[in-house]
Amino acid sequence: MLEAKITKLDGNLDAQGLRFAIVVSRFNSFITERLLAAAVDALERAGATKEDVVVVHVPGAFELPIISKKLAASGKFDALVAIGCVLRGETAHYDYVCSETSRGLQLAQMDTGVPVMFCVLTCDSLEQAIDRAGLKGGNKGFEAGLGAIEMARLARKLGGGARAQSAARSSGDSADGGASGNKRRKK
Numbered sequence: 001m002l003e004a005k006i007t008k009l010d011g012n013l014d015a016q017g018l019r020f021a022i023v024v025s026r027f028n029s030f031i032t033e034r035l036l037a038a039a040v041d042a043l044e045r046a047g048a049t050k051e052d053v054v055v056v057h058v059p060g061a062f063e064l065p066i067i068s069k070k071l072a073a074s075g076k077f078d079a080l081v082a083i084g085c086v087l088r089g090e091t092a093h094y095d096y097v098c099s100e101t102s103r104g105l106q107l108a109q110m111d112t113g114v115p116v117m118f119c120v121l122t123c124d125s126l127e128q129a130i131d132r133a134g135l136k137g138g139n140k141g142f143e144a145g146l147g148a149i150e151m152a153r154l155a156r157k158l159g160g161g162a163r164a165q166s167a168a169r170s171s172g173d174s175a176d177g178g179a180s181g182n183k184r185r186k187k
C-alpha cells in the first residue's frame, strides 16, 4: 500500500545563534518586570547568550507597537517579545489601549516578517495579572520566550523577513536562497 507522506515543518526550541529583542512597558512594572525576567530566563535556558538579547523599555502598552516595528525592521533580530499589562479601569481607556496595542503589534510582525510575541496581559484585576506573572497561571513571559524561539526558527526556515534579508545582505547572498541570483545570471 502506498504510504502518504505528510510534510511537517516545525520550529525547534534551540535559541543558540538567534537574536531577540524584548520590548517592555513600564506601566504596571510590578507585573511586567516579572514577565520580563521569565522571558529572559526562557531564552537563556534555551541557549541564547546575554549579547543576543536586547531589552527596550517604553512608557506604556500603547507605545509597544511603534518601538517593536522599528526593532523588527532593523533586521537585527530573529524575533521579538512585546511585554505589557493592561488593567481594566473605570473608563473605556482600557479598551482603546488593548485594541490598539494588539492591532499595532500584529501590524509590526506582518509588515516586517519578524515574529512578535504578544505578551500583553489584559486583565480585569491585579489578582488576575499576578496569577499570570508567576503564580497560579504560570508565567506568560516564559511561554512568550519559548514561543519567540519557535517562531524565530520557523521564520528562518521559511525566510523572507527583515532579519533574513539583512543576514543575506551582509553575507552577499540574496534573501530568497539564491533564486533571484539565478534569475540575474539567466539574463
Ligand code: INI
Pocket: 025, 027, 028, 059, 060, 061, 062, 063, 084, 085, 086, 087, 088, 089, 093, 094, 097
Ligand atoms: N498602559 C498600560 O500599559 N497598562 C495600563 O493598564 C494602562 N492604563 O490602564 O491606562 C496604560 N495606559 C497608558 C498607555 O499605555 C500610554 O502609555 C499612554 O496613554 C500614553 O500614550
